[in-house]
Amino acid sequence: MNRRATLKDVAAAAGVSTATVARVLHGNGYVAEATRRRVETAVDRTGYHINAVAQGLRRQRTSTLGLLVPGIIPNPFFASVAHGVEQEAVRHGCGVLTVNTFGDPERERIGVETLLRRRVDALLFTAPRHEDNVRLARAADIPVVQIERKTAIDTLAVTVDNWIGAFTATRHLLDLGHRRIAYIGVDPDRVRHRPGAATHPNVEQDRLSGFQDAMTRAGVPIDNDLVALGSCYYDQATGMSNSIGHDWMRTFLGLPDPPTAVFATSDIFAAGVLQAAYERGLRVPDDVSIVGFDDTYAKFFAPPLTTVGQPMVEIGEAAARLALRDLGSLVGSAERSLGFVTRLIVRASTGPPSHARYLASANNRNLNTVIDDSITSRSDAV
Amino acid sequence: MNRRATLKDVAAAAGVSTATVARVLHGNGYVAEATRRRVETAVDRTGYHINAVAQGLRRQRTSTLGLLVPGIIPNPFFASVAHGVEQEAVRHGCGVLTVNTFGDPERERIGVETLLRRRVDALLFTAPRHEDNVRLARAADIPVVQIERKTAIDTLAVTVDNWIGAFTATRHLLDLGHRRIAYIGVDPDRVRHRPGAATHPNVEQDRLSGFQDAMTRAGVPIDNDLVALGSCYYDQATGMSNSIGHDWMRTFLGLPDPPTAVFATSDIFAAGVLQAAYERGLRVPDDVSIVGFDDTYAKFFAPPLTTVGQPMVEIGEAAARLALRDLGSLVGSAERSLGFVTRLIVRASTGPPSHARYLASANNRNLNTVIDDSITSRSDAV
DNA sequence: CATCATTCTGTCATCGATGACACGTCGGGC
DNA sequence: GCCCGACGTGTCATCGATGACAGAATGATG
Numbered sequence: 001m002n003r004r005a006t007l008k009d010v011a012a013a014a015g016v017s018t019a020t021v022a023r024v025l026h027g028n029g030y031v032a033e034a035t036r037r038r039v040e041t042a043v044d045r046t047g048y049h050i051n052a053v054a055q056g057l058r059r060q061r062t063s064t065l066g067l068l069v070p071g072i073i074p075n076p077f078f079a080s081v082a083h084g085v086e087q088e089a090v091r092h093g094c095g096v097l098t099v100n101t102f103g104d105p106e107r108e109r110i111g112v113e114t115l116l117r118r119r120v121d122a123l124l125f126t127a128p129r130h131e132d133n134v135r136l137a138r139a140a141d142i143p144v145v146q147i148e149r150k151t152a153i154d155t156l157a158v159t160v161d162n163w164i165g166a167f168t169a170t171r172h173l174l175d176l177g178h179r180r181i182a183y184i185g186v187d188p189d190r191v192r193h194r195p196g197a198a199t200h201p202n203v204e205q206d207r208l209s210g211f212q213d214a215m216t217r218a219g220v221p222i223d224n225d226l227v228a229l230g231s232c233y234y235d236q237a238t239g240m241s242n243s244i245g246h247d248w249m250r251t252f253l254g255l256p257d258p259p260t261a262v263f264a265t266s267d268i269f270a271a272g273v274l275q276a277a278y279e280r281g282l283r284v285p286d287d288v289s290i291v292g293f294d295d296t297y298a299k300f301f302a303p304p305l306t307t308v309g310q311p312m313v314e315i316g317e318a319a320a321r322l323a324l325r326d327l328g329s330l331v332g333s334a335e336r337s338l339g340f341v342t343r344l345i346v347r348a349s350t351g352p353p354s355h356a357r358y359l360a361s362a363n364n365r366n367l368n369t370v371i372d373d374s375i376t377s378r379s380d381a382v
Numbered sequence: 383m384n385r386r387a388t389l390k391d392v393a394a395a396a397g398v399s400t401a402t403v404a405r406v407l408h409g410n411g412y413v414a415e416a417t418r419r420r421v422e423t424a425v426d427r428t429g430y431h432i433n434a435v436a437q438g439l440r441r442q443r444t445s446t447l448g449l450l451v452p453g454i455i456p457n458p459f460f461a462s463v464a465h466g467v468e469q470e471a472v473r474h475g476c477g478v479l480t481v482n483t484f485g486d487p488e489r490e491r492i493g494v495e496t497l498l499r500r501r502v503d504a505l506l507f508t509a510p511r512h513e514d515n516v517r518l519a520r521a522a523d524i525p526v527v528q529i530e531r532k533t534a535i536d537t538l539a540v541t542v543d544n545w546i547g548a549f550t551a552t553r554h555l556l557d558l559g560h561r562r563i564a565y566i567g568v569d570p571d572r573v574r575h576r577p578g579a580a581t582h583p584n585v586e587q588d589r590l591s592g593f594q595d596a597m598t599r600a601g602v603p604i605d606n607d608l609v610a611l612g613s614c615y616y617d618q619a620t621g622m623s624n625s626i627g628h629d630w631m632r633t634f635l636g637l638p639d640p641p642t643a644v645f646a647t648s649d650i651f652a653a654g655v656l657q658a659a660y661e662r663g664l665r666v667p668d669d670v671s672i673v674g675f676d677d678t679y680a681k682f683f684a685p686p687l688t689t690v691g692q693p694m695v696e697i698g699e700a701a702a703r704l705a706l707r708d709l710g711s712l713v714g715s716a717e718r719s720l721g722f723v724t725r726l727i728v729r730a731s732t733g734p735p736s737h738a739r740y741l742a743s744a745n746n747r748n749l750n751t752v753i754d755d756s757i758t759s760r761s762d763a764v
Numbered sequence: 765c766a767t768c769a770t771t772c773t774g775t776c777a778t779c780g781a782t783g784a785c786a787c788g789t790c791g792g793g794c
Numbered sequence: 795g796c797c798c799g800a801c802g803t804g805t806c807a808t809c810g811a812t813g814a815c816a817g818a819a820t821g822a823t824g
Contacts, residue, residue: 004522006780017804022782029783030801047521052499053444054780056435057809064479064500072454072461073695079454079461086482095479095496097446100468114477117434118446139429140386242682271682278684283663297682300624300653302660313455388810399774404812411813412771436810439779 005046014042025050056119063094065323066115069126070103075234075268076296077312081126081147084316092324094121105130105196116140122323130196143326145319149198156326157337158319162203165308165342166210166265168369169291172306172344173261174218177352178289180226182259183211184248184269187229207265207293226252226259233266245272253280260353261289267297270305274349285351295345303348309370311340344369387428396424407432438501445476447705448497448505452485457616457650458678459694463508463529466698474706476503487512487578498522504705512578525708527701531580538708539719540701544585547690547724548592548647550751551673554688554726555643556600559734560671562608564641565593566630566651569611589647589675608634608641615648627654635662642735643671649679652687656731667733677727685730691752693722726751 011018016035023029024039031039042048056062065085072079086096097120099111108129113136115123122143128134131151137144144155173181188205191197208229215222228248234241245264249272252258264270270292274284282288284303292298295309318338346369393400398417405411406421413421424430438444447467454461468478479502481493490511495518497505504525510516513533519526526537555563570587573579590611597604610630616623627646631654634640646652652674656666664670666685674680677691700720728751 007782008780018781019783019805020803023803026782030803032802035802049495049498049522051439051501051780053435053438053501054809055782057433057439057779057811058781058783060809062435071465073458073465076455076458076461079458083453083455083482086480090481095481095500097477098468098480099472099477100465113431116431118477119433119435140431268682271684274684275686281665297679300650300679301683302653302656304657389812390810400811401775401813402773405773408812412773414772417772433810436779437812439781440810440812442779 004051005048006051007048010039010042010046010048013046014039060119062119062121063092064118064120065089065094065096065320066112066118066120066123067096067098067126068101068108068111068115068124068128069098070129071100077294077310078126080296080312081316081319084313084318085124085320086316087313088317088320089324092320094320094324101129103127103129105133108133109136112136122326124319124323128198132196143323145323146198147315147319149203150200151196151198155336156319156322158315158322158340159201159337160310160315160340160342162201162206162342163210163213165293165310165344166207166263167214168210168342168344169263169293169306169308170211170214171218172346172350172369173263173289173291174214174220176261176289176350178261179220179353180223180257180259180261181211181215181220182226182228182248182252182262183208183265184228184245184262184273185211185230185265186233187231190231204265211263225255228252234268241266241268242272242275245269245274246276247272249273249276253277259288261291261350263291265293267292267294267305267307269293270307271297271301274301274305284349286354289350289353291350298345299347301349306347306350307345308342309345310342315340346371386433387430388433389430392421392424392428392430395428396421442501444501444503445474446500446502447471447476447478447702448494448500448502449478449480449508450483450490450493450497450506450510451480451508452511453482459676459692460508462678462694463698463701466695466700467506467702468698469695470699470702471706474702476702476706483511485509485511487515490515491518494518504708506701506705510580514578525705527705528580529697529701531585532582533578533580537718538701538704540697540704540722541583541719542692542697542722542724544583544588544724545592545595547675547692547726548589548645549596550592550724550726551645551675551688551690552593552596553600554728554732554751555645555671555673556596556602558643558671558732560643561602561735562605562639562641562643563593563597563602564608564610564630564634564644565590565647566610566627566644566655567593567612567647568615569613572613586647593645607637610634616650623648623650624654624657627651627656628658629654631655631658635659641670643673643732645673647675649674649676649687649689651675652689653679653683656683656687666731668736671732671735673732680727681729683731688729688732689727690724691727692724697722728753 007018007021011021021039023031024036067082067085069078069082082098089096097115101108101111112133123137124145126147127149128146128151131153134151134153138153146155146157150157185207186204188202188208191204230244262273264273270290273290277284277288284290292305292307295307298305298307389400389403393403403421405413406418449464449467451460451464464480471478479497483490483493494515505519506527506529508529509531510528510533513535516533516535520535528537528539532539567589568586570584570590573586612626644655646655652672655672659666659670666672674687674689677689680687680689
């Protein structure tokens with residue numbers, strides 16, 4: 001079995017024409033029962049596997065989605081989205097070609113060109129980095145989906161409401177009685193002013209606004225000393241983004257009046273916060289409460305972290321579905337954009353501040369909240 | 383620009399034949415300077431991207447690797463390996479088609495067939511699940527690489543020495559003065575007796591043996607109450623593998639003479655151990671030392687975990703290189719199998735047991751060890 | 765001036781599957 | 795006996811790039 005069997009080989013083995021074999025393979029057209037059986041045994045005997053390359057050329061359809069991700073390391077968020085995309089694609093008989101861009105516009109461009117060359121049926125950008133690249137994809141006349149972030153180019157899109165996520169998390173802390181709440185996030189301005197960058201949703205701005213709005217509505221003043229804005233979510237070189245949370249938390253703890261709660265806009269930032277707290281011998285949530293974002297690492301920490309969960313797998317699935325639907329009917333009949341919401345997942349890292357423990361009680365307003373008792377039940381840890 | 387431009391379109395636009403355009407594109411054969419320029423502008427003007435599908439059919443080579451992974455969730459080990467594969471593939475101008483098998487033999491089979499249909503140039507199995515599937519791939523006459531685990535079928539392979547990893551970790555704890563050391567791992571027998579399963583290296587057996595051998599050589603008896611053997615690394619349904627570590631640690635802590643150190647064969651097991659310790663108000667490493675495995679989550683924990691690191695990205699890269707080299711020269715001139723070693727990464731979760739703190743000192747033998755001071759320096763935490 | 769190597773370009777069969785089309789054989793209804 | 799629809803099967807152009815081959819033009823050499 002040196003050369004792979006072709007349709008022709010099978011046809012010869014079964015003593016029929018290639019058209020008949022094709023009919024058997026795809027189950028369309030008329031084929032006599034006896035012939036069908038003869039062909040089927042011939043297929044088995046020759047170990048024939050249809051050649052998807054030739055098929056793709058002929059059909060002008062490869063049943064392949066192209067997926068661009070900034071890097072599945074170190075952020076498991078993208079791994080989960082990619083997983084969702086793959087899962088949904090497989091359900092539709094499609095494969096997924098994944099390209100890592102490392103968040104670099106140039107690599108992203110190369111990725112787009114590679115995928116266009118390979119004639120993917122649709123192109124999915126996760127956190128697109130430069131609008132020129134999205135435009136390039138658009139020009140190829142295939143469905144394009146932007147996930148999580150969106151450049152100025154109009155395409156299909158799947159996004160998440162970050163404002164409500166941040167708002168709910170902050171509100172949760174306020175409801176517990178916290179007043180000195182620190183925020184560790186990324187500076188919206190630095191992201192905004194990158195040329196060609198994604199503009200909507202403005203993830204960083206929305207998270208910051210959600211925090212600010214919750215504070216303001218509760219009549220709690222925001223102490224600028226407690227608002228830490230970095231330049232990015234993780235360091236490309238070292239990947240050590242937890243050091244960002246760690247360093248800021250150390251700074252906070254050096255303040256005359258340190259925060260009783262910290263809201264970090266990523267589980268990895270929160271990891272650093274937790275580490276700094278641990279170093280000082282602080283108990284969580286007894287001495288300080290911590291909320292993360294993403295629900296990636298959160299449940300593995302000690303204590304398991306309260307966090308703002310994003311439906312990562314569902315996002316990926318929705319993106320794939322959007323792309324594949326658009327493949328079917330070119331008229332954009334249904335919606336071209338899907339929005340998801342976050343949910344606050346309450347685990348064991350948040351509780352009332354020590355000085356206000358007495359007013360704890362159950363005035364914890366319910367606003368899109370889930371209690372995760374899976375491992376360390378709340379009562380267990382407090 | 384409704385239809386994508388083809389070679390013919392470019393040729394027409396430049397007033398030459400398709401052969402000439404091809405020559406310009408690939409830079410081989412003779413082309414007059416003036417013609418070359420004319421063709422190049424025609425390429426730009428038409429927005430031409432070579433059709434890799436047609437190219438693949440003609441050349442009988444798709445420049446695509448097929449990668450089977452049990453699932454990039456919840457285990458980031460596979461995500462990192464996949465990342466390495468992708469990175470190396472891109473360097474060689476190849477793409478990667480990834481299929482998740484969820485560790486299910488049947489899904490693995492379907493994945494192999496899908497990838498064979500798509501005529502990938504090589505097939506990489508990460509933790510192959512059933513030897514029949516590997517055999518199926520072998521029959522297709524393309525390079526096959528088995529990563530991390532290996533079935534009875536002979537192919538190219540990339541593996542890691544787990545024995546030395548477990549041995550070193552245990553030795554590290556012994557050197558620190560620990561005698562009551564618990565082991566949380568997976569039962570080698572349950573894995574071994576799965577039909578068609580991977581047999582080499584026997585990851586579970588090697589890790590257990592490494593632990594046992596280190597203890598035995600140090601003359602320390604093994605308490606079977608402190609050896610926990612589960613059935614798998616993570617629960618397919620819930621993915622909550624940290625509960626395994628959590629539950630076992632609770633059991634250990636209920637013992638009359640609890641362990642002073644725990645060696646868990648996965649960072650996620652270790653996460654559960656850490657959580658259980660935290661619930662009891664124990665300090666790490668002051669009250670109990672913890673060592674993990676994989677170096678996936680380890681550095682994000684509080685305190686950052688001492689762990690046995692596996693060179694995940696390098697493994698992926700090596701696997702891709704092996705596959706691609708074999709593509710070039712069909713004669714297996716060089717080695718057909720690559721072995722990697724683990725390294726012990728010492729962070730802040732291990733220290734001398736409290737009753738033996740006085741004999742701590744620096745008799746910490748060096749055996750393939752790395753000290754990671756990146757965040758929480760050791761002295762800082764102890 | 766003949767010869768030959770070098771440079772430059774075009775023609776066309778091929779990779780393997782597809783599906784429109786044509787052709788042939790039934791059996792039933794008129 | 796004729797016509798028509800339902801079956802059953804084969805032929806062949808096509809998708810787009812490739813590269814072997816042939817042919818043509820140019821310049822150099824004896």
